[in-house]
Amino acid sequence: MERAIDHKVQDYRMMVFGEVVKLAWAGKLKHEADELPEKILKGHIQDEKERRIVENHIRISMGLDPLTGDAYHRLEEDVDSAMNQDRIKAPLVSVIEDVCETCRRHPGNETAAERENCPREYLDCTEEAHRCIGCGRCIGDCPLGAISDKIEFLPVVKLLKEQQAPVFAAIAPAYVGQFGRGVTPGKIRNALKRLGFTDMVEVAVFADILTVKEAYEFDHMVRTEEDYLITSCCCPVWVGMIQKNYKEIAEHVSPSVSPMIASGRVLKALNPTARVVFIGPCIAKKAEAKIPELEGAIDYVLTFRELKEIFAVLEIDLETLDEENREEASFAGRVYARTGGVSKAVERSVERVLKRNIPFKSISFEGTGECKAGLEKLIKGEIKANFIEGMGCTGGCVGGPRAVVSIEEGKKAVDVYSLQTQMETPFDNDNVLQLITRLGIKRWEALEIDEEEHVRGLLSRRLGEGNYLQ
Incomplete structure (x- = not known):
């Protein structure tokens, strides 16, 4: 049976994806993408870090990599890339670094035992030498939803529309x-x-x-x-x-x-x-x-x-x-x-x-x-x-x-x-x-x-x- 924490995380993930679908299907995503974080958080954005986390959830919903480090560009700039992907690029399971930083297991925040139990530490899909076998366990095990698989629907919208x-x-x-x-x-x-x-x-x-x-x-x-x-x-x-x-x-x-x-x-x-x-x-x-x-x-x-x-x-x-x-x-x-x-x-x-x-x-x-x-x-x-x-x-x-x-x-x-x-x-x-x-x-x-x-x-x-x- 699905755990309550996973259910809550996936509900949020699907809510974000649903907003992307609505705009993409109506042909409005490119023009309204930058307003999506405000809409999703109902105008209650605490700071730029929270906005960035929501933007990265949106990027994953569009089949794109989340931004890392100091990288920044507007969501509007990402829409064309998302719609025109002939192939969703690896890694297919991505980690939102900004979410990890809020976790007690993150370096500096955690005990040794807590870090050992981090699903990312065990099944890190961002490393070339990872041990991932594609089961998705790490996604469900992350209580904050920092790990997620990319959604491949935007290029499908283009196929179905054209x-x-x-x-x-x-x-x-x-x-x-x-x-x-x-x-x-x-x-x-x-x-x-x-x-x-x-x-x-x-x-x-x-x-x-x-x-x-x-x-x-x-x-x-x-x-x-x-x-x-x-x-x-x-x-x-x-x-x-x-x-x-x-x-x-x-x-x-x-x-x-x-x-x-x-x-x-x-x-x-x-x-x-x-x-x-x-x-x-x-x-x-x-x-x-x-x-x-x-x-x-x-x-x-x-x-x-x-x-x-x-x-x-x-x-x-x-x-x-x-x-x-x-x-x-x-x-x-x-x-x-x-x-x-x-x-x-x-x-x-x-x-x-x-x-x-x-x-x-x-x-x-x-x-x-x-x-x-x-x-x-x-x-x-x-x-x-x-x-x-x-x-x-x-x-x-x-x-x-x-x-x-x-x-x-x-x-x-x-x-x-x-x-x-x-x-x-x-x-x-x-x-x-x-x-x-x-x-x-x-x-x-x-x-x-x-x-x-x-x-x-x-x-x-x-x-x-x-x-x-x-």
């Missing part, structure tokens, strides 16, 4: 139940189209495609009782943890991209001029989209919380909208949103099409602590499973730091939605068959052996030597 190319919203499987109990997938699709998106596509359908690939990868890599496959689907925190700290087992990691990356690559292969905006509960996805070997698949990343604020500010009442329902994904793709979902999806697919002497034995880890402990046991040979799944957040994606509802509510919504379809595996899903046919894939097995060069490019990646999350 309508020079199709813009697709690729939404994560965890989205069901996040925007209200009466809000169906069809209503969310309608709402996104009202914003100007060409269409909404469920990333769960690309999870279906990756499920087939993972099933054949499992069959290819697990030939003895000692073999095992570590899934790389879904979670960049999990993959980043392995690459940074457990390189000795990296050879067991599946070469598949995540469903997010697959969605962008496939949509752009079928629509070469398209732009793709991923929407999910995860901060780490903002970093994953910018990894050099994956870059270009996803143009921008928004979170569920950010999208909810956008709908509210622009007065889009989802519950009153007409339905635009269509069934895109199977049970397998939909259940990716929760811990154990990938394992369950791949297991059912293996059982459906493969005859094996070695049974499928899976184990799932959730939360960074449990993931680390599980990997340690795996290296020591204390785990007998042959399909290893990890989710950096407790509960899986439904427990992401930018989810709107509780983990329990998210799990329940995903389970209900997963069971609503008659399509149990990707092999039952005509949408998947049509997609891979349009991509020129002649048979299911090609998803594993990569006999087509473009199939390799769309669905596979290589773990590089550098940091997975920069």
Whole structure:
């Protein structure tokens, strides 16, 4: 469950973002940006330091770095830079130095014990040699809100307003139940189209495609009782943890991209001029989209919380909208949103099409602590499973730091939605068959052996030597 202090900080953050959205959508941000601090603080600005703190929150909401040191320029001067960003620049998680100076943990203000507990000291995203794995824990742990992830909406406003190319919203499987109990997938699709998106596509359908690939990868890599496959689907925190700290087992990691990356690559292969905006509960996805070997698949990343604020500010009442329902994904793709979902999806697919002497034995880890402990046991040979799944957040994606509802509510919504379809595996899903046919894939097995060069490019990646999350 979300802590009260984090809830308060995020409410403030979304309030600032909401003011930016209103002005940007109305085309007034450049002319009224400099007045925003007064509006946000209702005219009660104590001093220039307080104004600077608010201005830096505004900059982060615009996808820009906060100012540091003696640097100064007006917010009005930043708007054009924010609107015209082809790519939100690293670091994606920023620290507002002026807020840190008010904290008792700041040098000169703190005891040694207090400074050791500072989330910035442990997960400092401003340092080249940081230990960040993108989980977002440091953001939630900072009681003053000094640490925050940049919001990537301003350049999306420009795309939606100009309508020079199709813009697709690729939404994560965890989205069901996040925007209200009466809000169906069809209503969310309608709402996104009202914003100007060409269409909404469920990333769960690309999870279906990756499920087939993972099933054949499992069959290819697990030939003895000692073999095992570590899934790389879904979670960049999990993959980043392995690459940074457990390189000795990296050879067991599946070469598949995540469903997010697959969605962008496939949509752009079928629509070469398209732009793709991923929407999910995860901060780490903002970093994953910018990894050099994956870059270009996803143009921008928004979170569920950010999208909810956008709908509210622009007065889009989802519950009153007409339905635009269509069934895109199977049970397998939909259940990716929760811990154990990938394992369950791949297991059912293996059982459906493969005859094996070695049974499928899976184990799932959730939360960074449990993931680390599980990997340690795996290296020591204390785990007998042959399909290893990890989710950096407790509960899986439904427990992401930018989810709107509780983990329990998210799990329940995903389970209900997963069971609503008659399509149990990707092999039952005509949408998947049509997609891979349009991509020129002649048979299911090609998803594993990569006999087509473009199939390799769309669905596979290589773990590089550098940091997975920069």
